Amino acid sequence: MMLARAIVGSVLVCLGLVVFCISLIGVYRFRYVLNRMHASALCDTLGSFLVMLGLAILFWSVWVTLKLACILAFLWITGPVATHRTTKVEVLTDEYVMEECEVE
Amino acid sequence: MTKNIKERWRQFAAWVNGADSDTPVVTPEEKRAARPHPLRFLHGMLSEKNEMRVYHIFSVVMCLVFTGTLLLTVLYLPTFGGAGNPTENEVMERYVEKGIEEVGATNLISNIILVYRGFDTFGESCVLFLAATCVMILLRKDEKNTTAYDLAERAEDAEIESEENTTVLRSVVRMLMPVILLFGVYVLLNGHLSPGGGFSGGAILGAGLILFENAFGEKVRRFMSEHVYHFIKVAALYFYGFTMIYVFFTGANGLHSIIGTGIPGMIFSAGVIMPINVAVGLEVACTMYAFYAFFSKGEL
Numbered sequence: 001m002m003l004a005r006a007i008v009g010s011v012l013v014c015l016g017l018v019v020f021c022i023s024l025i026g027v028y029r030f031r032y033v034l035n036r037m038h039a040s041a042l043c044d045t046l047g048s049f050l051v052m053l054g055l056a057i058l059f060w061s062v063w064v065t066l067k068l069a070c071i072l073a074f075l076w077i078t079g080p081v082a083t084h085r086t087t088k089v090e091v092l093t094d095e096y097v098m099e100e101c102e103v104e
Numbered sequence: 105m106t107k108n109i110k111e112r113w114r115q116f117a118a119w120v121n122g123a124d125s126d127t128p129v130v131t132p133e134e135k136r137a138a139r140p141h142p143l144r145f146l147h148g149m150l151s152e153k154n155e156m157r158v159y160h161i162f163s164v165v166m167c168l169v170f171t172g173t174l175l176l177t178v179l180y181l182p183t184f185g186g187a188g189n190p191t192e193n194e195v196m197e198r199y200v201e202k203g204i205e206e207v208g209a210t211n212l213i214s215n216i217i218l219v220y221r222g223f224d225t226f227g228e229s230c231v232l233f234l235a236a237t238c239v240m241i242l243l244r245k246d247e248k249n250t251t252a253y254d255l256a257e258r259a260e261d262a263e264i265e266s267e268e269n270t271t272v273l274r275s276v277v278r279m280l281m282p283v284i285l286l287f288g289v290y291v292l293l294n295g296h297l298s299p300g301g302g303f304s305g306g307a308i309l310g311a312g313l314i315l316f317e318n319a320f321g322e323k324v325r326r327f328m329s330e331h332v333y334h335f336i337k338v339a340a341l342y343f344y345g346f347t348m349i350y351v352f353f354t355g356a357n358g359l360h361s362i363i364g365t366g367i368p369g370m371i372f373s374a375g376v377i378m379p380i381n382v383a384v385g386l387e388v389a390c391t392m393y394a395f396y397a398f399f400s401k402g403e404l
Contacts, residue, residue: 074280081276085318092264 005057019047033094038088044079051100060098125333201250209296209374217301218377222348229384232339232391239395245402258401265321277319284312289386295381296374302381306388313393328393330404340383347383 021043026039052072056065150158203215217225245254263269288308295301317324363375372378397404 020174077276077280081272085270088269089264090270093260 002065005060009056009058012050012057016047016050016053019043019050030055033090034087036088038081041057041080041083044083045076048075048079122127142308155384190318200397203241204368207377208368209377210294210296210368211301213299213382214296214301214374214381216378218380219351219375220352222380225384226344229341231389232387233337236337236391236394239398243398243402250402254402261401265318270319273319273322277315281312281316284308284315288312288389293378295385298376302384303379305389306385308390309338309385310396314396317393317396328404333390333394333404334385340386340390344380344383344387346379352378 023039023041023043026042028034030036049072052068057069059065073091149155174357183394199212199216199220203212203220207219208217209215214285225383234304267274288305290305291300292302292305295305313324314326
């Protein structure tokens with residue numbers, strides 16, 4: 001049981017790190033700001049979710065799980081808003097945004 | 105006549121630089137290019153491509169070695185809160201063993217930074233004050249140094265911060281703001297009981313204020329005017345200074361202090377630590393907010 005928990009938790013944390021790496025590659029790989037924002041928003045949600053889930057399984061305690069859930073809720077509320085705000089400012093200030101992609 | 109002189113001068117310069125001689129002219133740029141780069145140890149031993157590959161592998165290996173060393177060091181650190189943790193020397197021993205008895209805070213760190221080394225922390229608060237003052241001197245905008253460009257920029261900012269462009273941010277901030285401010289106040293007031301204290305609590309409060317300013321610019325600027333800012337900052341610093349003088353005077357002369365240590369663990373305990381934490385927290389929050397305001401708008 002202990003071992004199975006440790007393995008599952010570690011695998012989840014590693015998966016989360018893989019997601020972080022993918023989004024990091026995306027940030028460097030894409031050429032335009034909006035694409036990059038899209039890539040970086042990936043780690044805010046899925047990456048942090050996987051890492052928190054892995055940590056909750058590793059620690060296996062009610063209070064730790066609750067605290068991690070609070071942190072995750074905070075990240076899930078604030079992360080997309082931050083991404084949205086940055087993107088919005090880019091769309092509002094960039095005169096040539098229509099040349100890169102279609103924006104409403 | 106002048107043309108003649110110029111012409112001659114040019115000839116002379118060319119002659120000095122080696123024109124008309126048998127050896128070819130070498131400019132400094134060419135010389136520099138011919139010399140191997142000081143960091144390229146393998147210059148000439150491998151082909152260009154292989155050389156770059158060796159450097160890439162070397163840099164990755166170096167990063168891995170450093171990361172591994174740091175992680176290994178973490179393994180050898182004493183466990184958090186372990187009974188056998190090393191007490192480094194007699195000063196540390198005194199802090200750890202007599203701290204609660206003498207000062208009364210269960211958070212030993214705040215015993216050390218606010219009472220045993222309170223003068224040092226007072227200096228840090230003064231540094232914050234000075235930094236905010238310098239930023240104010242350098243970046244402040246008033247009618248004398250506001251150009252048309254600044255006005256245009258400000259109008260653009262107002263457009264970005266207008267109501268229809270910040271709907272999402274406003275609704276989320278309305279939800280999060282009480283939580284953030286409450287957490288900041290909690291960290292401030294519990295500085296002598298749990299991890300936290302003036303600097304971290306003030307940073308949380310300041311960050312919350314900045315977030316609030318981003319969403320509801322006008323509302324924050326209405327209560328955080330320059331007047332209020334100066335009053336809070338100066339009052340907090342004066343309060344800290346006079347409290348520290350009192351503590352040092354009574355402590356150094358063995359006088360009876362009317363501010364007792366109380367029961368360790370209670371919220372009203374540890375004498376002057378909690379009020380000082382509040383003063384430091386207000387100072388830090390004001391400084392952070394002022395930095396943000398001066399860098400973004402040039403005024404509070």
